[in-house]
Amino acid sequence: MSVRIGTRGSALALTQSQQTADLLSAVGGFTTELVRIRTEGDVKTGSLASLGGTGVFVAALREALLADRCDVAIHSLKDLPTAGAPGLSIAAVPVRADHRDVLCARDGLTLAELPSGARIGTGSPRRAAQLRALRPDLEVLDIRGNVDTRLGRVPGLPGNASEAPGDLDAVVLAGAGLARLGRTDVVTEHFEPEVMLPAPGQGALAVECRIEDAPERPAHGGAASGASAAQGVLAHALAAIEDADTRLAVTAERALLARLEAGCAAPVGAFARRKGSMLRLEAVVCAVDGTKSLRLARATDGLTEVGATLLGIELAEELLAQGAADLADLRA
Numbered sequence: 661m662s663v664r665i666g667t668r669g670s671a672l673a674l675t676q677s678q679q680t681a682d683l684l685s686a687v688g689g690f691t692t693e694l695v696r697i698r699t700e701g702d703v704k705t706g707s708l709a710s711l712g713g714t715g716v717f718v719a720a721l722r723e724a725l726l727a728d729r730c731d732v733a734i735h736s737l738k739d740l741p742t743a744g745a746p747g748l749s750i751a752a753v754p755v756r757a758d759h760r761d762v763l764c765a766r767d768g769l770t771l772a773e774l775p776s777g778a779r780i781g782t783g784s785p786r787r788a789a790q791l792r793a794l795r796p797d798l799e800v801l802d803i804r805g806n807v808d809t810r811l812g813r814v815p816g817l818p819g820n821a822s823e824a825p826g827d828l829d830a831v832v833l834a835g836a837g838l839a840r841l842g843r844t845d846v847v848t849e850h851f852e853p854e855v856m857l858p859a860p861g862q863g864a865l866a867v868e869c870r871i872e873d874a875p876e877r878p879a880h881g882g883a884a885s886g887a888s889a890a891q892g893v894l895a896h897a898l899a900a901i902e903d904a905d906t907r908l909a910v911t912a913e914r915a916l917l918a919r920l921e922a923g924c925a926a927p928v929g930a931f932a933r934r935k936g937s938m939l940r941l942e943a944v945v946c947a948v949d950g951t952k953s954l955r956l957a958r959a960t961d962g963l964t965e966v967g968a969t970l971l972g973i974e975l976a977e978e979l980l981a982q983g984a985a986d987l988a989d990l991r992a
């Protein structure tokens with residue numbers, strides 16, 4: 661049996677899909693093949709906002725699953741809209757990679773060392789807002805493109821083509837993407853969540869499949885009885901690559917985002933992690949100009965998906981009660 665893994669065609673997507681395929685087939689019982697799915701977001705070149713957000717990347721993969729052109733789809737969780745798709749299930753959330761945003765600056769500089777007026781690129785309103793709050797004297801520019809394109813705009817970074825001129829002093833990217841591509845040598849500073857809160861789900865992947873192929877999950881129903889042996893083998897492998905702590909954390913982060921009715925381009929950061937018997941969630945809503953923000957944290961000892969969901973909803977309601985919706989266009 662061969663399991664068809666649907667993936668976007670970017671270098672990052674192919675890498676993380678192949679890594680997940682290797683994890684799944686290591687559990688045993690089947691081979692895997694990658695099926696490239698072209699998405700609207702890969703074809704068009706306008707800003708992400710004008711394309712209707714990163715959800716465009718996801719829709720084509722979901723269509724392919726429903727049309728049985730693949731058996732499993734790998735998504736970056738932070739790009740996955742909070743609304744689920746009918747007939748599909750997030751069957752596995754593997755252990756999270758680096759959750760942090762990172763700075764890649766010329767000459768090994770850190771954020772504090774960048775000179776006043778330095779030009780720093782990011783395509784994310786959330787990163788832009790937090791950067792402007794940290795360093796109001798910098799020029800934050802909207803950029804887009806794949807990881808190589810963005811790194812290529814900073815002169816002298818290891819691995820860049822030597823003729824690349826570079827028009828920026830630094831860019832901010834997700835550490836996880838660079839780690840998956842083996843390019844962490846370009847990082848000049850890791851931003852801990854205390855300094856910059858990452859996007860909900862950042863660094864984590866979602867493995868989505870048709871509901872009838874999904875492992876039994878108490879909160880989600882699960883594999884239909886009468887599932888074929890092949891479905892059973894896939895469900896077993898999906899269950900084996902699941903990481904319970906990552907699932908709890910991203911469940912809380914995404915419940916917060918859903919309750920805020922915020923899109924994936926909204927200036928909202930959130931990060932949850934389990935410490936002992938507690939799950940702690942911290943979140944920020946920023947004005948995009950960096951002048952104002954609201955940052956709150958909350959914890960629960962309810963270490964279940966319901967507990968994590970409630971944590972996210974309650975923190976979102978606290979943010980809304982304190983005026984989060986007046987700070988930013990959350991629908992972005």
Ligand SMILES: NCc1[nH]cc(CCC(=O)O)c1CC(=O)O
Nearest residue numbers: 736738833834836837862863864
């Ligand atoms: N929005 C694009 C995107 N979606 C997922 C990642 C990689 C990191 C991750 O899995 O969170 C990136 C690149 C980036 O933000 O630098």
